[in-house]
Amino acid sequence: EAGVVQSPRYKIIEKKQPVAFWCNPISGHNTLYWYRQNLGQGPELLIRYENEEAVDDSQLPKDRFSAERLKGVDSTLKIQPAELGDSAVYLCASSLEAWSGGLNGELFFGEGSRLTVL
C-alpha cells in the first residue's frame, strides 16, 4: 500500500515568489494535515482537513498561505509571496479518522517538501 506522497521534495525560490506543494494521502484516509517543521524543532500544525472541509486552520498565516483539498483527496498548500522565514520542511500527514482516540487516529507522514527561500 502506498504511503503519503508529497511533491516536490525540494524547492528553492527567491523571496516574494510563489510556491505550491502537493500531497496525496493514503487511500481511504479522510483526514489530512499540513505541518511545518523548522530546523531543530518538532512539526507544528498549519491546517487540518476532514474530507474537503478545513476544520482547523487557526495556525495558518492566511495573509500569504492558502490550502485546498478538492474532492476530499489530494491537497495543495500555497505560499504567495514567500518570505525568508518560510524556509522549512512542509509535511503532509493523513489518518483514517480524526476522532479523539483509537488506532484510527494514528498519523502517517509523507517525506516532506523542503523549501529554501533566498
Added chain:
Amino acid sequence: KQEVTQIPAALSVPEGENLVLNCSFTDSAIYNLQWFRQDPGKGLTSLLLIQSSQREQTSGRLNASLDKSSGRSTLYIAASQPGDSATYLCAVNSGYSTLTFGKGTMLLVSP
C-alpha cells in the same frame, strides 16, 4: 496550551547499549501519544501509538510506556544498533488527532 518536552536533546551511545528516551507533557488530558522516528532529510515514521488507557506498547526492540497522570512517557530501546541512529519525536494527541510535538532526541549509536 499543551507543551511537550523531550530529554535529552541528544544522546550518543556505543552499539549494544539499552537506552531510554524521555518525554513529558503539561496537560494530562490526552487521548493518545505517538512516538516517531525521523531520519535526516526524511519524513516521520510512526513507531508506537499508546492509547490513554494503556500503560505500554511494544514493537520488537522498542517499548514505550505512558504515565498519563504524571505527564510522562518513555521510549526504551533494547540492544541499540547503528541503524537506530535518528531523531526520535514524541507527539501528544489532545483531541482530533492534532499532535503537539516535542523537539526530539537526536540519537547516535556508534559501532
